[in-house]
Amino acid sequence: MVHVVRDTGNQSSVFTFILVGFSEFPHLQAPLFLLFLTIYTVTLVGNLGIIVIIRINPKIQTPMYFFLSHLSFLDICYSSVFTPKLLEILVVEDRTVSFNGCMTQFFFICMFVITEMFMLAVMAYDRFVALLYTVVMSHKLCAFLVAGTYTWGGLCFLIITHSLVQLSYCGSGLMNHFGCEYSAIISISCSDSSFSQMAYLAISIFSEACSLLITLASYIFIVVIVIRMPSKGGLRKAFSTCTSHLTAINIFHGIILLLYCVPHSRNSWILVKVMIALYTVMIPVLNPLNYSLRNKDVKETLRRLINSKLHSHSV
Secondary structure (H helix, E strand, O other): OOOEEEOOOOOEEEEEEEEOOOOOOHHHHHHHHHHHHHHHHHHHHHHHHHHHHHHHOHHHOOHHHHHHHHHHHHHHHHHHHHHHHHHHHHHOOOOEEEHHHHHHHHHHHHHHHHHHHHHHHHHHHHHHHHOOOOOOOOHHHHHHHHHHHHHHHHHHHHHHHHHHHOOOEOOOOEEOOOOOOHHHHHOOEOOOOHHHHHHHHHHHHHHHHHHHHHHHHHHHHHHHHHHOOOOHHHHHHHHHHHHHHHHHHHHHHHHHHHHHHOOOOHHHHHHHHHHHHHHHHHHHHHHHHHHHHHOHHHHHHHHHHHHHHHHHHHO
């Protein structure tokens, strides 16, 4: 059932984990499969739709939409890392995942999450810059900020993934989760994981604190600028451009902070799994709905696209 081969360095070179998933609720397997499949389909269609809309409309080739297209790309990526495996273990009896596959999944999900964390912070900074009117972000600066978020996300979790690979894993290899999440992996390690846990905690706290500080500082300046605006029209416009972004930030960081507060005991594992499901499945589908429903430019471009397609078919 579980295969372990250790080399002289006391590392697991071959290992198969078994994902429990939501198997403790067999009557919910089919409904959960249909629910997650629907959400995942909407996630792909919604985020790809936003990327296409931004590409085809020359009027919205601005830094805000440049960052939004990357946010949609990240939503597609980190949803696609977890959800297909979750859908698989809901319908098949074989719930195994290889050691290499598990570490790869962990690396990418964490990289995309921490990258999105800083992408939201960059978007907050962009909203602040946009209100200054006299300052415009150059394409080079936008590209530099985006490249920085991807680099930092990859570097952080390359370190953590490397620390997990160095550990030994023994016992049944039964992982009480539907994916390779950090707390689930570390719970089945039989070697000293203090360095890995310290590195994970330090990187998580530092990244969360930095992204929140950048966001908070940007919005403090935004509030100061908005208060000094003489016209109510400018005030309304400023708040309308920030509402969608604030909603995304509240949902994203709210679930992260709640997850940190949940003790990883046996009784709380079901809560952890539900919150991780919300984090990896629900957030990617909420962002396109949030930005498309509240964004006048996106709705107008979508309306024109649909009308042009209907007109071409009628002709």
